[in-house]
Amino acid sequence: QVQLVDSGGGLVQAGGSLRLSCVHSIRTFRVYAMGWFRQAPGKERDFVATITWSGGITDYADSVKGRFTIVRDNAKNTVYLQMNSLKPEDTAVYYCAATNTRTRFTELDYAYWGQGTQVTVSS
Numbered sequence: 001q002v003q004l005v006d007s008g009g010g011l012v013q014a015g016g017s018l019r020l021s022c023v024h025s026i027r028t029f030r031v032y033a034m035g036w037f038r039q040a041p042g043k044e045r046d047f048v049a050t051i052t053w054s055g056g057i058t059d060y061a062d063s064v065k066g067r068f069t070i071v072r073d074n075a076k077n078t079v080y081l082q083m084n085s086l087k088p089e090d091t092a093v094y095y096c097a098a099t100n101t102r103t104r105f106t107e108l109d110y111a112y113w114g115q116g117t118q119v120t121v122s123s
Contacts, residue, residue: 006096009117012086016121020081022096022114029100029111034072034079037107038092038119045095049081050104059105064090086121093118 008020024031035050049060049070058070069082079096094117097110104110 006114
């Protein structure tokens with residue numbers, strides 16, 4: 001049973017933009033927050049951004065502050081990651097995730113994960 005579906009990745013030139021989407025159909029717990037993580041080849045999966053489902057409180061990794069924006073649409077059970085001024089070092093597989101805990105900055109905090117969407121930024 002698919003709980004999270006993320007999409008929107010692609011190939012873009014440096015300086016360009018992409019918007020990722022993630023739709024959740026979780027019924028087994030009350031979602032407290034959604035997050036985005038990314039994993040580059042040969043590297044660990046890193047935190048990118050998170051938003052609380054109720055209050056819309058956002059937090060970002062320093063590497064994406066001022067360039068990425070996370071928003072949610074409660075009515076559509078969807079979270080978006082708007083990525084602007086993309087750099088080659090943003091190239092990675094991006095994963096959305098859901099948590100029912102107040103700790104929401106590491107991958108261990110998240111119980112549900114999307115399948116991932118590839119983002120490639122060319123120089």
